[in-house]
Amino acid sequence: MENLGALAILLAFCFAVYALIGSIVGRLSRRPFLIQSGQRAVYTVWALVTVAAGSLIYSIIAGDYRLAYVWETSNKTMPVQYKFAAWWGGQAGSLLFWSWLLATYSAVVVFQNRKKFREMMPWVIAVLMSTQTFFLILNAFVVSPFKLLMAGKGVIDLGDGQGLNPLLQYWTMVIHPPMLYLGYVGFSVPFAFAMGSLITKQPGEEWIKTTRRWTLVTWLFQSCGIVLGSAWAYAVLGWGGYWAWDPVENASLLPWITATAFLHSVMMQEKKGMMKVWNMVLVSSTFFLCIFGTFLTRSGVVQSVHAFAESPIGKYFVTFLAIGIALTVYLILNRLDFLKSESQLESVLSRESSFMFNNLILLASCFSVLWGTLFPVITEYAMGEKISVDKPFFDRVNIPIALFLLLLTGVGPLIVWRRSSFESLKRAFRWPTILGVAVAAGLFASGMRHIYALMSFMLCTFVLTTVAMEFWKGSRAISSKSGQNLVMAMIELTHRNTRRYGGYLVHVGIVIMFIGFTGAAFNLDKTVELAQGQSTEIGPYSIKVTGYEEGEERDQYRWDRVIVDLSKNGEHLDTVKPERRFFIASQTPTTQVALRRRLNEDVYLNFAGTGDANTYVMQAYVFPLVTWIWLGFLVVLFGTLVCLVPDKKKLVFPRMEVVGIGKPETVQS
Amino acid sequence: MSKNLKFGLLAAIILGTLGWLAAGGVEQTATYYKEISEIQKMGNDGVDKRLRVGGDIKANSIVRKGDKVHFTLIQNQLQLDVVYMGKDPLPDTFKDGSQAVAEGKLTSDGTFHATKVQAKCASKYEAKPTGPVTRG
Numbered sequence: 187m188e189n190l191g192a193l194a195i196l197l198a199f200c201f202a203v204y205a206l207i208g209s210i211v212g213r214l215s216r217r218p219f220l221i222q223s224g225q226r227a228v229y230t231v232w233a234l235v236t237v238a239a240g241s242l243i244y245s246i247i248a249g250d251y252r253l254a255y256v257w258e259t260s261n262k263t264m265p266v267q268y269k270f271a272a273w274w275g276g277q278a279g280s281l282l283f284w285s286w287l288l289a290t291y292s293a294v295v296v297f298q299n300r301k302k303f304r305e306m307m308p309w310v311i312a313v314l315m316s317t318q319t320f321f322l323i324l325n326a327f328v329v330s331p332f333k334l335l336m337a338g339k340g341v342i343d344l345g346d347g348q349g350l351n352p353l354l355q356y357w358t359m360v361i362h363p364p365m366l367y368l369g370y371v372g373f374s375v376p377f378a379f380a381m382g383s384l385i386t387k388q389p390g391e392e393w394i395k396t397t398r399r400w401t402l403v404t405w406l407f408q409s410c411g412i413v414l415g416s417a418w419a420y421a422v423l424g425w426g427g428y429w430a431w432d433p434v435e436n437a438s439l440l441p442w443i444t445a446t447a448f449l450h451s452v453m454m455q456e457k458k459g460m461m462k463v464w465n466m467v468l469v470s471s472t473f474f475l476c477i478f479g480t481f482l483t484r485s486g487v488v489q490s491v492h493a494f495a496e497s498p499i500g501k502y503f504v505t506f507l508a509i510g511i512a513l514t515v516y517l518i519l520n521r522l523d524f525l526k527s528e529s530q531l532e533s534v535l536s537r538e539s540s541f542m543f544n545n546l547i548l549l550a551s552c553f554s555v556l557w558g559t560l561f562p563v564i565t566e567y568a569m570g571e572k573i574s575v576d577k578p579f580f581d582r583v584n585i586p587i588a589l590f591l592l593l594l595t596g597v598g599p600l601i602v603w604r605r606s607s608f609e610s611l612k613r614a615f616r617w618p619t620i621l622g623v624a625v626a627a628g629l630f631a632s633g634m635r636h637i638y639a640l641m642s643f644m645l646c647t648f649v650l651t652t653v654a655m656e657f658w659k660g661s662r663a664i665s666s667k668s669g670q671n672l673v674m675a676m677i678e679l680t681h682r683n684t685r686r687y688g689g690y691l692v693h694v695g696i697v698i699m700f701i702g703f704t705g706a707a708f709n710l711d712k713t714v715e716l717a718q719g720q721s722t723e724i725g726p727y728s729i730k731v732t733g734y735e736e737g738e739e740r741d742q743y744r745w746d747r748v749i750v751d752l753s754k755n756g757e758h759l760d761t762v763k764p765e766r767r768f769f770i771a772s773q774t775p776t777t778q779v780a781l782r783r784r785l786n787e788d789v790y791l792n793f794a795g796t797g798d799a800n801t802y803v804m805q806a807y808v809f810p811l812v813t814w815i816w817l818g819f820l821v822v823l824f825g826t827l828v829c830l831v832p833d834k835k836k837l838v839f840p841r842m843e844v845v846g847i848g849k850p851e852t853v854q855s
Numbered sequence: 856m857s858k859n860l861k862f863g864l865l866a867a868i869i870l871g872t873l874g875w876l877a878a879g880g881v882e883q884t885a886t887y888y889k890e891i892s893e894i895q896k897m898g899n900d901g902v903d904k905r906l907r908v909g910g911d912i913k914a915n916s917i918v919r920k921g922d923k924v925h926f927t928l929i930q931n932q933l934q935l936d937v938v939y940m941g942k943d944p945l946p947d948t949f950k951d952g953s954q955a956v957a958e959g960k961l962t963s964d965g966t967f968h969a970t971k972v973q974a975k976c977a978s979k980y981e982a983k984p985t986g987p988v989t990r991g
Contacts, residue, residue: 533858543866546870547869554873562888573887574885574907575885578880579884586876775950794945
């Protein structure tokens with residue numbers, strides 16, 4: 187089976203090279219045969235990579251532990267869904283997953299555009315296939331998933347494997363990598379189209395219109411991947427956080443930031459023909475940051491608890507990035523004449539200006555995260571000392587950035603293009619400002635003194651009010667004309683301009699998430715050693731240890747847990763059982779946190795260990811508003827889906843107007 | 856003032872503020888990576904700096920005393936005694952033989968007082984069995 191897989195990869199590599207060269211040569215020498223066969227080669231690559239992936243998955247599920255990869259990531263007692271997930275659980279398999287996703291995306295792109303963009307497509311294919319070739323080189327020659335542990339002769343079965351890290355055996359972790367990869371890989375497509383349009387000197391914005399849906403879907407997958415990772419870290423890892431600014435977390439965030447900037451600044455190009463060079467830079471940066479993120483996670487360049495082991499593939503990525511960036515920069519500089527803006531910034535108080543500030547601030551965030559992540563590498567190079575920075579650094583810079591972004595989210599959609607007068611701004615923002623200040627004042631009066639939290643709640647109210655006003659204005663207008671009730675009118679309103687109102691919904695979702703983030707300013711935590719019968723207080727809650735149990739789960743793991751009574755203000759709320767597990771095959775311990783989620787706050791209990799004299803070390807946390815983060819994301823998801831729905835097309839017929847009714851007799855005279 | 860100048864000025868103010876925040880953040884949290892060999896040479900020099908040191912956790916060296924955890928890190932045959940005083944739970948990957956990174960300060964008696972400990976799975980992606988392995 188492994189020979190089939192390895193052969194398929196090798197053939198896929200050959201066909202990818204062929205597709206790359208054939209498309210370029212065919213296009214330059216105008217040979218339709220070569221172009222056509224280049225397209226067919228893309229489909230062939232997909233088929234071959236699928237065969238390779240299939241053979242790997244088969245080997246994992248069937249339990250062929252002769253393969254090093256199967257041994258490392260799977261074992262007999264693992265449930266089958268985790269065996270499937272082992273495809274992306276380790277280095278070699280996850281790189282094959284990358285290749286397969288890229289092959290699939292490429293095949294879809296070729297198919298969707300088989301009758302369009304005849305000028306551009308060979309170049310689009312060339313860009314996609316050059317990336318594909320790179321990953322296939324890794325799959326075939328550097329980290330093959332089909333490597334055998336033993337030379338194969340005489341060894342029929344190795345018995346059992348090490349098993350997937352039990353920390354990864356959760357449904358969130360099964361979906362998290364595919365989501366992230368769908369995002370990472372997906373950004374290749376807008377990039378390929380951007381390069382194609384540059385090479386062929388396309389005058390219009392065709393490449394943006396074509397890739398808008400693609401970019402939006404890819405951005406959505408990336409967002410899902412990031413949030414799923416946080417949700418998993420929060421519920422599973424036991425340190426009570428959802429974001430640690432760890433290098434690998436940052437690596438997934440960087441392309442997300444530039445992609446968000448891109449989604450906004452393309453509107454400038456579409457409506458005003460501005461920022462053309464900048465959009466090229468943004469879409470390229472997003473793509474290269476994806477490759478960079480993939481590299482950071484695997485090369486051991488920066489220390490991280492998430493990172494795969496150090497490996498030699500680092501230099502391959504660096505080479506690919508260097509060549510790619512050099513070619514892209516050359517291309518953009520060479521085609522600068524075709525990227526001249528069609529209009530200028532007319533006023534600092536304008537929508538153009540808010541888009542520019544949006545981009546500025548997002549890029550500042552991206553730069554700060556990149557700087558902080560690479561600081562050890564930079565300082566080692568510059569000073570010979572490896573110095574790293576920590577969570578406080580990232581928070582210090584990014585919290586003000588986030589607050590400013592919140593402000594722009596409220597202001598941007600309401601400010602007009604070209605030039606806004608102070609009067610119109612005062613009118614538009616009167617209510618949002620009043621409500622925002624009122625909320626802040628109310629919170630201040632009730633005892634809240636945390637400056638950033640107050641600002642955040644004020645700005646969140648501001649933005650929510652602006653969106654509510656927009657929906658209200660539009661729905662009222664439709665409802666008065668058509669007689670529908672407000673809810674139907676709101677749906678009609680959204681349907682007529684899904685981009686705008688879907689976008690508003692996404693903003694609402696982000697604001698809800700920000701309310702959730704702000705809750706962290708009020709976190710409580712306590713570590714205490716309790717004997718049976720003892721209790722302790724945290725916030726309004728009381729925690730009492732009432733029992734202890736232990737056991738074993740069918741050969742998979744041993745467990746022990748503490749039984750805890752949770753009460754609030756004297757009233758019993760719940761009995762929870764935070765647990766520790768020890769997985770036998772991989773010799774790894776995990777903790778099952780007791781988590782009580784409510785809208786206002788989560789109560790989080792971790793059984794950290796046993797003390798000396800039959801005591802239990804308990805870590806208790808209260809996390810206000812965390813659930814708002816997950817709920818807010820659902821709104822973001824919904825809003826993005828709304829954006830993807832096509833606008834309702836209004837059919838307009840010339841109207842026949844009755845001017846009068848004439849009787850035949852009266853016409854006589 | 857021309858609009859480009861106005862825009863540029865605002866942008867400069869924003870970026871300047873962020874830069875100032877960043878510089879402060881670096882100063883507050885800058886932590887130096889050191890090898891155990893370097894730490895032992897540092898003596899009293901290292902007492903005030905925020906340090907980060909990595910190594911493998913020595914077998915059977917993990918001892919919990921109250922809310923503190925004592926263990927020993929080994930790197931290139933050199934050992935360093937570490938006391939973890941933080942309130943966050945130790946990671947699930949923290950056990951004998953794991954690679955760990957401890958962050959904190961060196962004390963004058965040579966022990967390392969760690970406020971944070973991170974641990975990686977013990978050579979998970981590099982492990983190779985030495986012969987045909989049968990597991991129960």
